[in-house]
Amino acid sequence: MIKVMVYEDNPQLREGLSMLINGSDGYEVVAAFKNCNNVVDEVEAFQPDVILMDIDMPGTNGIEGLKLIRQHNTTVKILMLTVFDDNKNVFEALKSGANGYLLKKTPPSRLLEYIHEAHTGGAPMTSSIATQVLRMFSDIQLPQSEDYRLSEREKEVLQFLVNGYSYKMIASDMNISIDTVRSHIKKIYEKLHVNSKSEAVAKAFKDKIV
Known part of the structure; x- marks a missing residue:
């Protein structure tokens, strides 16, 4: 049984995600919250395997929550589930320790596959995000070794x-x-x-x- 925690401020979406996951064999939502104000204590209390993390939430947002979790727990898998597909949020999330980055338009069946993939050590990303990440890396200029004019x-x-x-x-x-x-x-x-x-x-x- 893969234990999932959900952080999502939209009550309808939070409920929908919980129903989807709980209604699928091998998955269970152990808790769901509207922000990350008490994220460290909540993760400690419920011991999830995978966390679905929205970014734009009132109070402590998803990126801040991600950083707080990683200060105390480096093993739980954290998947960002958001509408934001800009470079800044993608880069900040991955740099801060997210295990994957998914857009909310992800089909329900694929979302369950992504949760399983993260649980087994993968790093799932919506295809458009993966393309973006590859482009970001290709744009990074590696430092050239300095020429000291040695013979x-x-x-x-x-x-x-x-x-x-x-x-x-x-x-x-x-x-x-x-x-x-x-x-x-x-x-x-x-x-x-x-x-x-x-x-x-x-x-x-x-x-x-x-």
Whole structure:
């Protein structure tokens, strides 16, 4: 039996959702509320498996309620069920720990499938929302690694430093003198604006130089 809690301020919709879920084999609504004013205590008291969460509610709204729940409970599955399909609400909900994002126009049969999917570890989304999320990710510009103008030889030496090699080991592997290794490392420090091996290694990792 999947235990469901509903947060919805529209009494007709709240009642309709409860009737749909309770009338389906394997599902039970353990409680339904019109806002998230006491959400932490309610979740603790009823121990639901899945929460259907509206966003626009009087008092504590769904996004705020989601954040409050996640401060105390990271395991309960929370599905946003809303009319809002704008990027801001979608992003804020997913960033705050929602397990899925559904629009209220979702057909009843699909809603039950989505609840089951969330319960078994999925992340259901209305198809238009999923498309939106993919578009949001494709628009994110990944930071480019900074170009410190290291030569290929200097990058090779830096890679050895990252791997924990000593100056002597680097000289041996690269078949160059220790003085040449020191010269390379001096130039590396200057170009990376660091003063030690540990700083150089840290910057190599941070800025994905090698």
